[in-house]
Amino acid sequence: xxxxxxxxxxxxxxxxxxxxxxxxxxxxxxxxxxxxxxxxxxxxxxxxxxxxxxxxxxxxxxxxxxxxxxxxxxxxxxxxxxxxxxxxxxxxxxxxxxxxxxxxxxxxxxxxxxxxxxxxxxxxxxxxxxxxxxxxxxxxxxxxxxxxxxxxxxxxxxxxxxxxxxxxxxxxxxxxxxxxxxxxxxxxxxxxxxxxxxxxxxxxxxxxxxxxxxxxxxxxxxxxxxxxxxxxxxxxxxxxxxxxxxxxxxxxxxxxxxxxxxxxxxxxxxxxxxxxxxxxxxxxxxx
Amino acid sequence: xxxxxxxxxxxxxxxxxxxxxxxxxxxxxxxxxxxxxxxxxxxxxxxxxxxxxxxxxxxxxxxxxxxxxxxxxxxxxxxxxxxxxxxxxxxxxxxxxxxxxxxxxxxxxxxxxxxxxxx
Numbered sequence: 001x002x003x004x005x006x007x008x009x010x011x012x013x014x015x016x017x018x019x020x021x022x023x024x025x026x027x028x029x030x031x032x033x034x035x036x037x038x039x040x041x042x043x044x045x046x047x048x049x050x051x052x053x054x055x056x057x058x059x060x061x062x063x064x065x066x067x068x069x070x071x072x073x074x075x076x077x078x079x080x081x082x083x084x085x086x087x088x089x090x091x092x093x094x095x096x097x098x099x100x101x102x103x104x105x106x107x108x109x110x111x112x113x114x115x116x117x118x119x120x121x122x123x124x125x126x127x128x129x130x131x132x133x134x135x136x137x138x139x140x141x142x143x144x145x146x147x148x149x150x151x152x153x154x155x156x157x158x159x160x161x162x163x164x165x166x167x168x169x170x171x172x173x174x175x176x177x178x179x180x181x182x183x184x185x186x187x188x189x190x191x192x193x194x195x196x197x198x199x200x201x202x203x204x205x206x207x208x209x210x211x212x213x214x215x216x217x218x219x220x221x222x223x224x225x226x227x228x229x230x231x232x233x234x235x236x237x238x239x240x241x242x243x244x245x246x247x248x249x250x251x252x253x254x255x256x257x258x259x260x261x262x263x264x265x266x267x268x269x270x271x272x273x274x275x276x277x278x279x280x281x282x283x284x285x286x287x
Numbered sequence: 288x289x290x291x292x293x294x295x296x297x298x299x300x301x302x303x304x305x306x307x308x309x310x311x312x313x314x315x316x317x318x319x320x321x322x323x324x325x326x327x328x329x330x331x332x333x334x335x336x337x338x339x340x341x342x343x344x345x346x347x348x349x350x351x352x353x354x355x356x357x358x359x360x361x362x363x364x365x366x367x368x369x370x371x372x373x374x375x376x377x378x379x380x381x382x383x384x385x386x387x388x389x390x391x392x393x394x395x396x397x398x399x400x401x402x403x404x405x406x
Contacts, residue, residue: 277386
């Protein structure tokens, strides 16, 4: 009997793992990623003639987990949160849900050295707006990381893989309370920590000090030392972009004066011109 | 505060300050009240026009230029009037008027929102 090669075995394993979409309106195209609860595939909706993404729950997990995740996402109607189309069960008993297929790249792949600071901050703002919105609905992401942020082909930003209870997070982006290091249960401030880590990840090596301080404040070990919420963090980022002082980086009197002078240099120049004209005329009369 | 009101307020304040400096010129000191009133009214007119312009054109450069030109123009109209001594103070009135107009033009562009619309 002829032995199968490793590559053939791998292929067979992959084929066996593919979900059977018989009885659904979808035609499988291929795997596009793996999330905390299962695998995401690209598929074609034969009824509406459009491509969709289908997340299929890991067979070892109870179907309720995916349904819960689907319900969480469905409750979040926001431009930066991928909408759910429908949920269902495959012939093999695994739960799935269909959602919008985002044509774009994961943030960790999208990020390149030439990306401007303002573009990096725009990505943070968009992702943060989605989180802030979710928090107003009582939903905490719990696993925000670059791999869970998609940047669409038109620059649109989507926050993916909304966590449900029990998701432990990813070490680099996980708040101490999620890892059980610090006391207290994870809450929306755990997402503030992850936002800080995401900001730190997005910042270039020579990032301005105020931005690094914003990331550091968001990533404080104690939740009460962080920003009170994602909107406060975004406001501080916006203040930096507007040329204002940021909460995370208190300034001395001299720095405040310098910033005021830079921001109002035209007005100060005009006022100086007025004073100079008056002095000029005063001394002209005395000649 | 809309842009026209902003222009009126800043024009009045800067006009008052401009006029008040006449106190340092002893020969015109007796007419200080008239100068203050004239300068304030001139500032308000420049502010009013700059505010109107700021509602039409959203540009700091053009705002400053417009304010400076009309400030210069109104200062010229005042400087044309001879003093009781028969002298004209073109330079003393027109040069500060030009700068005050530029400042008011700048402030009306930067400060003040659009006037509230009513149904």
